Amino acid sequence: MIQTVDLTKSFNGTKAVDSLNLKVEEGDIYGFLGPNGAGKTTTIMMILGLIPPTQGKIYLLGQELKPNQVEPKRRIGVVAESQYFYKEMTAREYLQFFSELYQVANAEKKINTLMEAVGLEKDQNKTLGAYSKGMQQKLAFVRALLHDPELLILDEPVANLDPTSIKQIRDLIEEQNRLGKTIFVSSHLLSEVERLCHKVGIIHQGKLLAEDTMDNIKRKLSDSIHLEIELDREAAGLESWLQGLDFVQNFSINQNQLTVNLKTDRDYRSDLSRAIYEKGWLILAMQAKEMSLEEAFLTITQHNISLLTQGEAGNHEAK
Numbered sequence: 001m002i003q004t005v006d007l008t009k010s011f012n013g014t015k016a017v018d019s020l021n022l023k024v025e026e027g028d029i030y031g032f033l034g035p036n037g038a039g040k041t042t043t044i045m046m047i048l049g050l051i052p053p054t055q056g057k058i059y060l061l062g063q064e065l066k067p068n069q070v071e072p073k074r075r076i077g078v079v080a081e082s083q084y085f086y087k088e089m090t091a092r093e094y095l096q097f098f099s100e101l102y103q104v105a106n107a108e109k110k111i112n113t114l115m116e117a118v119g120l121e122k123d124q125n126k127t128l129g130a131y132s133k134g135m136q137q138k139l140a141f142v143r144a145l146l147h148d149p150e151l152l153i154l155d156e157p158v159a160n161l162d163p164t165s166i167k168q169i170r171d172l173i174e175e176q177n178r179l180g181k182t183i184f185v186s187s188h189l190l191s192e193v194e195r196l197c198h199k200v201g202i203i204h205q206g207k208l209l210a211e212d213t214m215d216n217i218k219r220k221l222s223d224s225i226h227l228e229i230e231l232d233r234e235a236a237g238l239e240s241w242l243q244g245l246d247f248v249q250n251f252s253i254n255q256n257q258l259t260v261n262l263k264t265d266r267d268y269r270s271d272l273s274r275a276i277y278e279k280g281w282l283i284l285a286m287q288a289k290e291m292s293l294e295e296a297f298l299t300i301t302q303h304n305i306s307l308l309t310q311g312e313a314g315n316h317e318a319k
Contacts, residue, residue, distance in 0.1 A: 080156045154184065158189055200212070
C-alpha cells in the first residue's frame, strides 16, 4: 500500500529524510515513530505529494507516485497534524462540501453515522469557529472517512483529545481496519500506538532504524525476555535440564513457580513450553514481562542503533 525506495528530502543541503525505505502492507495498522525533528511529517508530506522528494521513489496503492497525480489521492483519507477550517461554516456544511467534492453516496446517512461515532452528533450545526481543538480533530477524522478510502494516513490523529475522545477514535480506527482499511499512523502517544499497531517503523535523524513487529523491536532492545511460569506441580528436578538449554540465560524455582530469563535473538517461548511438556510438566500460566513500546522508544539513541539494526534488510523491492 505504501512503499518508499531510497526516499530523500534535503533542505538547504541538510537531509531531513535520508534514503528511507518503508513498506506498509495491505491491511496493516502501521505506526511511524521517531523523536521530534526525525523526519516523520516531511515523509508524510512526500507520500501525499505535497512536497517533492529530492530523490527516491514512492509507491502508493500499487503504483509509482508521479507529480500532480490525482487518482491515488482520491483513495486516501488524511488527518493532518494541523487542521484548517472555514470557521464561518457549520460542521454539517463543511462535511456536505467534502461529500459533494468526493461524490459520496448516501452522504447524509454517512455523516450522521460518523458524527455519532465521534460524539459530535449534537454539534453538527455549530460553526467551526465555536469548535474546540479536540472537536476539530474529531471532525477532521470524520472528513477523512467520508469517501470510504482504502488507505488512511493519520498524522497525530489523537492530538488535543481527552481520554474519552481518544477511545472513540481508537475504536473507529480498529473498526476501519476490520473493514479492510490500511492505516498509517504517526503519533507521539506511544501507548496508543502499542494498542493499535501491528507493525512499527522507527525513524531517527531522517534514517529508518528499524521496521518490524513491536514484539521484535522490543526484543532487540532488551537483554532478555522475563517469564513467570506456574506449573502443575513442584519444579524440583528441572534445574539441571534448564541449565543445559542454551537459550536460557538464568532461572529460579520456588515450588511450582518458575522464573526464567530467555535470550532475545528470537522468541523461545514455544520452545520452552514444548520442552517443559515433554519433561512431564503442565504449564498452568505463563506471563511475559517485556519492555513497553514507550520504554523501547526512549532507548533510541546513537548508543543502541546497532541493536535496532541487527539483521535488518537493506532496500525493499518495489511491488
